[in-house]
Amino acid sequence: MPIFAANLTMMFNEWSFLDRFDAAADAGFRAVEYLFPYDHTPDAVGERLRRNGLTQALFNMPPGDWAAGERGLAALPDRFAELQAGVETALRYAEATGCRRLHLMAGLADAADPTAQASYRRAVEHAADALAERGIDLLLEPINGRDMPGYFLNDFTATERLIADLDRPNVRLQFDLYHRQILHGDCTMALSRLLPITGHVQIASVPSRHEPAGEELNYPFLFAELDRLGYEGFVGCEYRPRAGTLAGLGWFTPQRAIVTGA
Numbered sequence: 001m002p003i004f005a006a007n008l009t010m011m012f013n014e015w016s017f018l019d020r021f022d023a024a025a026d027a028g029f030r031a032v033e034y035l036f037p038y039d040h041t042p043d044a045v046g047e048r049l050r051r052n053g054l055t056q057a058l059f060n061m062p063p064g065d066w067a068a069g070e071r072g073l074a075a076l077p078d079r080f081a082e083l084q085a086g087v088e089t090a091l092r093y094a095e096a097t098g099c100r101r102l103h104l105m106a107g108l109a110d111a112a113d114p115t116a117q118a119s120y121r122r123a124v125e126h127a128a129d130a131l132a133e134r135g136i137d138l139l140l141e142p143i144n145g146r147d148m149p150g151y152f153l154n155d156f157t158a159t160e161r162l163i164a165d166l167d168r169p170n171v172r173l174q175f176d177l178y179h180r181q182i183l184h185g186d187c188t189m190a191l192s193r194l195l196p197i198t199g200h201v202q203i204a205s206v207p208s209r210h211e212p213a214g215e216e217l218n219y220p221f222l223f224a225e226l227d228r229l230g231y232e233g234f235v236g237c238e239y240r241p242r243a244g245t246l247a248g249l250g251w252f253t254p255q256r257a258i259v260t261g262a
């Protein structure tokens, strides 16, 4: 069974962000991921990881003004300086948390626009080379247009081609099975074919984006497939609990001793 990483942006919202680390550990998770840690200091986040014996599987580099609707900077040619600063910020958090995977969001731009394509490639090359110096992987995630209309990176095949063309071993695919099913389907064969370039997997039910159980995807089958394929990375639980985080963990077998209150 893969090692599951609780997504603290989507799950455990019953607690404050920093207390979600404790709640996830108490629920039996060994690892966590989240979108953005930037409302807290690197040391505060690192301390919660250490206090709970958690591994930081992944987080996203600064995405621009998320509240204003921005979804990344890489494909926006006039935002390169801000992207460079964001890479340095993310590296400070990666150092404080021991995180070895960072996701670079592309932004809202026309995937067919040569200017956006050139900007995206420049940004990916810059980020990849900065991360490579520290032994950190750069993850690229195709995202479906129903959840994120206008998002630049919206196709697994185009992403696969870019990763091959970049020929940088630390640039890898963030294989979100939720997006894969919506964009292309054929999840099982895609996992088999793309696993060699896959740096991280994420899960959620389709179409609800709730717990990974009972809808379009057969997750027990897919988890067994990941084991059969020898996948040794993390599986990020990037789903919205349907009715309370703990009540929705029936699909999950605790992966660490659960410390019950004395």
Ligand SMILES: O=C(O)C(=O)[C@H](O)CO
Pocket: 035, 060, 103, 141, 143, 176, 179, 202, 238
């Ligand atoms: O949208 C997703 O699936 C992601 O993983 C992004 O990192 C956050 O939107």
Ligand SMILES: [Mg+2]
Pocket: 141, 176, 202, 238
């Ligand atoms: Mg995802």
